[in-house]
Amino acid sequence: MNKRTRKIAASAALATMAASLVACQTGGMMPMQPGAQVGNPQLGAMSAARPNATSQAKAQKIAAARARGLNYIPGEYVVKFKPGASAQAAFSQSGVRAMGLTPTKAIGNPAMGMSLVTVSGARAASTNDQQALAALRSNPAIEFAEPNYIMTLNKPIISNEPIPVSQPDAFTPNDPLNDKVYGLKLTQAPQGWAIEKGKPNTVIAIVDTGVDPNHPDLAPKLLKGYDVVKDSTDMADPQGHGTHCAGTAAAATNNGIGVAGFAPDVKILPVRVLGDDGSGSYADVANGIIWAADNGANVISMSLGGPSNSAVITNAVKHALSKGALLVAAAGNDGNNKPGYPAAITGVLAVGASDVNDKIARFSQFGPHLSVAAPGVNIMSTFPTTPSGMPGKDYGAISGTSMATPAVAGLAALVRSKYPNLSPAAVKAHIEATADDKGTPGFDPYFGHGRINVYKALSTPPAGR
Numbered sequence: 001m002n003k004r005t006r007k008i009a010a011s012a013a014l015a016t017m018a019a020s021l022v023a024c025q026t027g028g029m030m031p032m033q034p035g036a037q038v039g040n041p042q043l044g045a046m047s048a049a050r051p052n053a054t055s056q057a058k059a060q061k062i063a064a065a066r067a068r069g070l071n072y073i074p075g076e077y078v079v080k081f082k083p084g085a086s087a088q089a090a091f092s093q094s095g096v097r098a099m100g101l102t103p104t105k106a107i108g109n110p111a112m113g114m115s116l117v118t119v120s121g122a123r124a125a126s127t128n129d130q131q132a133l134a135a136l137r138s139n140p141a142i143e144f145a146e147p148n149y150i151m152t153l154n155k156p157i158i159s160n161e162p163i164p165v166s167q168p169d170a171f172t173p174n175d176p177l178n179d180k181v182y183g184l185k186l187t188q189a190p191q192g193w194a195i196e197k198g199k200p201n202t203v204i205a206i207v208d209t210g211v212d213p214n215h216p217d218l219a220p221k222l223l224k225g226y227d228v229v230k231d232s233t234d235m236a237d238p239q240g241h242g243t244h245c246a247g248t249a250a251a252a253t254n255n256g257i258g259v260a261g262f263a264p265d266v267k268i269l270p271v272r273v274l275g276d277d278g279s280g281s282y283a284d285v286a287n288g289i290i291w292a293a294d295n296g297a298n299v300i301s302m303s304l305g306g307p308s309n310s311a312v313i314t315n316a317v318k319h320a321l322s323k324g325a326l327l328v329a330a331a332g333n334d335g336n337n338k339p340g341y342p343a344a345i346t347g348v349l350a351v352g353a354s355d356v357n358d359k360i361a362r363f364s365q366f367g368p369h370l371s372v373a374a375p376g377v378n379i380m381s382t383f384p385t386t387p388s389g390m391p392g393k394d395y396g397a398i399s400g401t402s403m404a405t406p407a408v409a410g411l412a413a414l415v416r417s418k419y420p421n422l423s424p425a426a427v428k429a430h431i432e433a434t435a436d437d438k439g440t441p442g443f444d445p446y447f448g449h450g451r452i453n454v455y456k457a458l459s460t461p462p463a464g465r
């Protein structure tokens with residue numbers, strides 16, 4: 001590490017400390033009373049970032065589960081009723097009733113028949129999760145029952161390496177930080193934009209920690225989203241990860257500020273499913289996927305994952321695919337061949353991370369389910385304009401399969417814009433067919449079909465066209 005990078009690393013570490021201090025202070029200082037007015041209008045934008053009772057309760061449950069070494073929330077289950085079965089009848093069954101199990105919240109459209117089930121009252125502390133699941137599974141009205149597992153963002157890696165700089169050319173837009181967004185030039189994105197910059201009615205959902213609504217390089221691109229964690233339409237991103245992903249997918253481009261995104265002219269639909277510490281529940285992630293698909297998302301970008309396969313997430317994925325949305329998910333940052341979910345679910349486009357030299361990142365999870373790789377090392381993009389869990393404000397670089405995923409989501413949105421009638425499976429196949437083969441020849445478990453090439457995807461007709 002040279003003197004300059006050491007200095008950057010030290011200031012990044014300080015910024016992280018400062019951000020976590022601020023998070024602690026705001027978390028413990030002043031819980032909002034219901035209906036309380038914020039006197040200072042300058043604090044108005046911050047009020048949305050504060051936890052409410054719903055998000056605080058969720059965060060406490062996840063923290064308590066973690067303290068016990070659990071990867072699910074005790075006393076919470078996800079069920080799906082059999083078609084035509086009555087929830088009321090299912091929960092009046094004596095064994096289920098004796099345990100205090102109650103359906104508390106529909107997951108997705110009530111017609112999908114999925115619900116969160118919780119243990120009511122004082123019985124919560126003494127519930128045996130295995131017994132509760134056995135009782136639910138033996139209920140003739142219930143199709144499946146599973147724990148409410150914990151999902152997390154793929155923790156970004158803060159690198160000490162200098163950010164690669166690419167030389168501008170005739171295609172480079174005027175955003176001043178673009179020389180550091182090397183992934184655009186490497187994948188020939190600006191050349192691709194001469195063919196397709198995206199249609200304003202094409203929508204990428206960022207299902208993540210939220211998106212900062214006040215960022216000048218994102219605000220013009222944002223649709224009205226939904227915060228599943230707080231059950232609110234106020235959007236904020238106290239963690240910062242989702243804001244970074246949103247910028248890579250579709251930051252305002254050629255607007256003379258900050259960075260460019262892979263899909264310059266499409267819209268961003270922010271959906272918050274992960275709390276301030278970057279974790280959430282499978283129930284909330286499923287709700288977010290379904291909400292995004294039901295609210296116009298053509299592409300759903302998910303830089304998150306969990307180790308447990310899950311029927312509720314699989315059902316949410318199937319629902320989104322049936323609505324014509326392509327799901328793109330990060331392979332994970334553990335550097336092993338373990339499948340992460342939703343990345344490993346059939347139909348989901350799983351993304352690995354490569355670097356400026358087209359080497360696969362050592363942290364990038366791999367396996368037969370991997371679809372493609374995209375630049376994910378030292379990725380410059382948008383950070384929230386207020387202190388967050390990110391190492392800095394406004395703009396900054398971090399690494400991870402999380403950073404590669406929104407690049408592919410941006411490309412998918414461009415392909416959808418150019419070919420609106422392509423099915424999600426056909427968009428996925430086209431992105432794979434036009435990727436630049438890297439690593440060992442042909443499909444390999446590290447790059448999948450190769451590293452994405454935006455220009456090739458937009459200049460090559462899809463199969464059958």
Ligand SMILES: [Ca+2]
Pocket residue numbers: 175217251252253254255256257258259260
């Ligand atoms: Ca910009």
Ligand SMILES: [Ca+2]
Pocket residue numbers: 437438439440441442443444447448449450
């Ligand atoms: Ca290969």
